Amino acid sequence: HAAPAVAEPGKENKNVALFDHLYGHPRRTTVAGAGKDVHPAVLALGIQMRNYIVCGSSARCVAMLLVFKRVIESYTTPPRNSLPRHLTILLSSQIDYLVSCRPISISMGNAIRWLKVEISNVDVSTPESQAKSDLCDLIDTYVREKVTVADQVIANKANDKIEDGDVIMTFAKSSIVQQTLVEAFRRGKRFRVIVVDSRPLLEGKNLARALADLGLEVQYSLTHGISHVIRDTTKVFLGAHAMMSTGLYSRVGTALVAMSAKEANVPVIVCCESVKLTERVALDSFVHNEVAPAEELMIQGKTSSPLSNWVDVPNLQLLNLMYDLTPAEYINMVVTEYGIIPPSSVPVIIRLSTNT
Amino acid sequence: MPSSAGVLTPALTTFSRSVRNRGTPIESSIENLISLLKRRQIRDSKPCAMATAYLLRRVVETFKIADVSGLIERVHQVGERLLAAQPREMAIGNIVRRVLGVIREEAEEDRDGETSGYSDADTDSRPHSAGENGSRLPEAPGAVSRALLSSPLPRGASDQPSLEPHEDGALQRLPVLTAHASYASTNTGPVVTSMFSLLSHPRSNVALPTATPGSQSPGSHPPLSNTALANLTAAKDLRAEIVEGIQEILEELNQADDQIAGYCLEHIHSNEVILTHTSSITVQKFLLKAAAKRKFTVIHAETFPNDHESTHATVIGKAKGESDDELRPESFQKSLTAAGITVILIPDSAVFALMSRVNKVILDTHIVLANGGLVAAAGAKVVAKAASMHRTPVIVLSGVYKLSPVYPFDIDSLMENGDPAGVIGYGDGDMVNKVEFENPLFDHIPPELVDLYITNLGGHAPTYLYRIIADHYRAEDTELDKFNAYQ
Numbered sequence A: 001h002a003a004p005a006v007a008e009p010g011k012e013n014k015n016v017a018l019f020d021h022l023y024g025h026p027r028r029t030t031v032a033g034a035g036k037d038v039h040p041a042v043l044a045l046g047i048q049m050r051n052y053i054v055c056g057s058s059a060r061c062v063a064m065l066l067v068f069k070r071v072i073e074s075y076t077t078p079p080r081n082s083l084p085r086h087l088t089i090l091l092s093s094q095i096d097y098l099v100s101c102r103p104i105s106i107s108m109g110n111a112i113r114w115l116k117v118e119i120s121n122v123d124v125s126t127p128e129s130q131a132k133s134d135l136c137d138l139i140d141t142y143v144r145e146k147v148t149v150a151d152q153v154i155a156n157k158a159n160d161k162i163e164d165g166d167v168i169m170t171f172a173k174s175s176i177v178q179q180t181l182v183e184a185f186r187r188g189k190r191f192r193v194i195v196v197d198s199r200p201l202l203e204g205k206n207l208a209r210a211l212a213d214l215g216l217e218v219q220y221s222l223t224h225g226i227s228h229v230i231r232d233t234t235k236v237f238l239g240a241h242a243m244m245s246t247g248l249y250s251r252v253g254t255a256l257v258a259m260s261a262k263e264a265n266v267p268v269i270v271c272c273e274s275v276k277l278t279e280r281v282a283l284d285s286f287v288h289n290e291v292a293p294a295e296e297l298m299i300q301g302k303t304s305s306p307l308s309n310w311v312d313v314p315n316l317q318l319l320n321l322m323y324d325l326t327p328a329e330y331i332n333m334v335v336t337e338y339g340i341i342p343p344s345s346v347p348v349i350i351r352l353s354t355n356t
Numbered sequence B: 001m002p003s004s005a006g007v008l009t010p011a012l013t014t015f016s017r018s019v020r021n022r023g024t025p026i027e028s029s030i031e032n033l034i035s036l037l038k039r040r041q042i043r044d045s046k047p048c049a050m051a052t053a054y055l056l057r058r059v060v061e062t063f064k065i066a067d068v069s070g071l072i073e074r075v076h077q078v079g080e081r082l083l084a085a086q087p088r089e090m091a092i093g094n095i096v097r098r099v100l101g102v103i104r105e106e107a108e109e110d111r112d113g114e115t116s117g118y119s120d121a122d123t124d125s126r127p128h129s130a131g132e133n134g135s136r137l138p139e140a141p142g143a144v145s146r147a148l149l150s151s152p153l154p155r156g157a158s159d160q161p162s163l164e165p166h167e168d169g170a171l172q173r174l175p176v177l178t179a180h181a182s183y184a185s186t187n188t189g190p191v192v193t194s195m196f197s198l199l200s201h202p203r204s205n206v207a208l209p210t211a212t213p214g215s216q217s218p219g220s221h222p223p224l225s226n227t228a229l230a231n232l233t234a235a236k237d238l239r240a241e242i243v244e245g246i247q248e249i250l251e252e253l254n255q256a257d258d259q260i261a262g263y264c265l266e267h268i269h270s271n272e273v274i275l276t277h278t279s280s281i282t283v284q285k286f287l288l289k290a291a292a293k294r295k296f297t298v299i300h301a302e303t304f305p306n307d308h309e310s311t312h313a314t315v316i317g318k319a320k321g322e323s324d325d326e327l328r329p330e331s332f333q334k335s336l337t338a339a340g341i342t343v344i345l346i347p348d349s350a351v352f353a354l355m356s357r358v359n360k361v362i363l364d365t366h367i368v369l370a371n372g373g374l375v376a377a378a379g380a381k382v383v384a385k386a387a388s389m390h391r392t393p394v395i396v397l398s399g400v401y402k403l404s405p406v407y408p409f410d411i412d413s414l415m416e417n418g419d420p421a422g423v424i425g426y427g428d429g430d431m432v433n434k435v436e437f438e439n440p441l442f443d444h445i446p447p448e449l450v451d452l453y454i455t456n457l458g459g460h461a462p463t464y465l466y467r468i469i470a471d472h473y474r475a476e477d478t479e480l481d482k483f484n485a486y487q
Helices: A002-007 A017-023 A040-050 A057-073 A083-101 A106-121 A128-159 A175-186 A203-214 A223-229 A254-263 A306-312 A343-355 B010-020 B026-038 B045-062 B068-085 B090-120 B122-139 B141-147 B163-167 B170-186 B190-199 B211-216 B226-261 B281-291 B308-316 B348-355 B380-389 B426-431 B462-472 B480-486
Strands: A167-171 A192-197 A217-222 A235-238 A242-244 A247-251 A268-271 A316-318 A323-327 A333-336 A339-341 B272-277 B296-301 B342-346 B360-364 B374-377 B394-397 B435-437 B442-445 B452-455 B458-460
Touching: A040 A057, A040 A083, A057 A083, A057 A106, A057 A128, A057 A175, A083 A106, A083 A128, A106 A128, A128 A175, A128 A268, A128 A333, A167 A175, A167 A203, A167 A254, A175 A203, A175 A235, A175 A268, A192 A203, A192 A223, A203 A217, A203 B426, A203 B435, A217 A223, A223 A254, A223 B348, A223 B380, A223 B442, A235 A254, A242 A343, A247 A254, A254 A268, A254 A323, A254 B348, A254 B380, A306 A316, A306 B308, A323 B348, A333 A343, A339 A343, B010 B026, B010 B045, B026 B045, B026 B068, B045 B068, B045 B090, B045 B226, B068 B090, B068 B480, B090 B226, B090 B462, B090 B480, B226 B281, B226 B452, B272 B281, B272 B348, B272 B380, B281 B296, B281 B360, B281 B394, B296 B308, B296 B348, B308 B342, B342 B348, B348 B380, B360 B374, B360 B380, B374 B380, B380 B394, B380 B442, B452 B462, B458 B462
Parallel strands: A167 A192, A167 A235, A192 A217, A217 B435, A235 A268, A268 A333, A316 B342, B272 B296, B272 B360, B296 B342, B360 B394, B394 B452
Antiparallel strands: A242 A247, A247 A323, A333 A339, B374 B442, B452 B458
8 A cells, every 4th residue: 555655645535435426526726728619707707606706506596697698698600500509509518617617506507407498499480689689588587586586575575584582593694594684674673693604614704794784783603602692592594505305405504503493492494596496305415515625624814724734644634515404304494485385395386486 | 740741731831840849839829820720821621630639739738737627628728719710610629529538538547547546556556557658658759758748757756756746836736636646545436536536626625635745845755645646647647648649630630531542442443433523632542542453534523713723733643732842742642644544624514414424423521510411612512412313422531530510500600702703803803893703612512412421430321420420529529619518
């Protein structure tokens, strides 16, 4: 065993064996080497997603659709080719590039599936300019219906669950939870918010800042404080990356919050647009997940972090998991734009939303 | 000295040096430790326990009155002051209780021993006690020599019976002498004498004729002072035995981690996945010892923000510590990765995601409570809860010195909040005025979340801890602040 280690210093496999299937190729760091037909806006978005500038399931989905609109706008069908056929191929190469920057979210997958169906539905006889503007309109409608309006509906529905004197805990940052809380505050409800956060992304800090700037009463803690702050909490509001009938797939750490809430008999409410519902089922956080680069676990702003040379330490592995699966038993209700449902009804909503 | 081994913060090293220094007045040592505790320069169970033991050893050594109840009271008062300085470091209270227990036990043994000795013949007890003393001397040289107050008396006892009382305040010593003398001469049954000595006011017997000559005119009448002399030796003998008892506590503190590690092979099997939390040396030693024989994987949660730096240093293989100039045994300890163990460092948030593949959770603790619950680093509660949700066994490693006889009626009083700078950096200073930040240092874990405790005595179910606690502490010392009720 010693011989190959000497022959290839630093080539030790640093992948955590349990997640070997999730590593794939390392994330793209530059636009160099991207396919030549990748649209510049897509190139930029890919890098933004990779660096978590565009982060969050909904935001990434919307940003992707808007960028695809630009792709469609600047698209011309090459000779001896039809729009439905060629545009689909072109989109696929855009998607491949985005995937190489960061694995796509469930909501992005759902939107892509929808868009491809719409493109393939375009009548070949339709003039190109007409087909393009139709598709752009469809995308606008989709974003408006599935995200913008849906968020408003969910924020309204979830608002009914917020009462004066509530102490609401949330984990990390979810745009829909933020919207719900802001809406409740706008309606003059008097409540307190506890934001629980975790390394390495510390997204909750942005939520806490945004809410505090509005004038809400905000408390901020990290995962180590969950068991303390849960005692004051009356309701837990969680965002979702994806919602399955077997549980909530969301930012890693969500399950700890939901578990603590369950133990403390605090209701757990998930706010989730139907675009995030998926028929995929998972029983653990291993089969489907996303492993982010381990380097992100370095403590930022420290010149001499002890972890800086972790790669040189044999047998040491760093695991930077992005999501975990919260079992459905910890979740009391899921607020969607179709109504308030238990997790077990997720497949029903999916059938409803795809049939209409 | 073996005491310099173990986890010593620089403050503790300095303190142990200063407390051992004969020139330091005891009161300044006490004040020194109180301020060190208040300033958190000595923190965590083990350093606190060691500092307390050092100090109490010195207190016993320098205690002027050779009277057991007075000594108990003195130790108790010092303990109360230490506890008041840092009530959440319950290891202090544990060591105070242990020392009180040692004093009580030695006093009782001593009494029993004497009465049995005297029941045959007065003179029999003196050679016996002197010999015993001599045999114990090498074990704790510094302590005993101080206890003897630089007097060669016990070894050459019959020749120089007199030096001692004058040098060190004969009148203060008097009570015990008289007490012993009185029951030696009356020679009633052992039960009666011990009760008598326990309850009688020490000063009440001062006027007894057998004792007064021995103390007031020392050296002049060897035959007369024979009994007094025997009791004198016995008193110093008692002190030496107490100091030795404290010495044993200190040795136990130093050896606890290694003894706990000795049980590792009974709990870790091949190819296991073990999850741990915080950078505990106890856990590291345990795992490292197992690594010599078994191959397994360790998942290490980084314990952000209160212990992540030392956790990172631990997994990288650098010694934990505040200053690099201190050379401590840990600096030379092999890291787990160097021992061929795969170590996976994860953020605390990933604990639940990984728990379904974890075979065992091994936790360190700050203190263990009488009901089998524990107080551990913040974040441990969710780890233990996630483990119990997945039916993963939770093992807690704890030296016996961390077992506290205190029952957790008021859990909040055991909790503590730390520096919020760990939660929010200076870069986000603008949020400080608007957002409330919480950085708890401890979590209370109820006993039902723990499957097994491994102490230096072996593995125990949480339900059995009360028994070990009963073995180590005297019931009368359990509530330190209620001591005055027994006066």
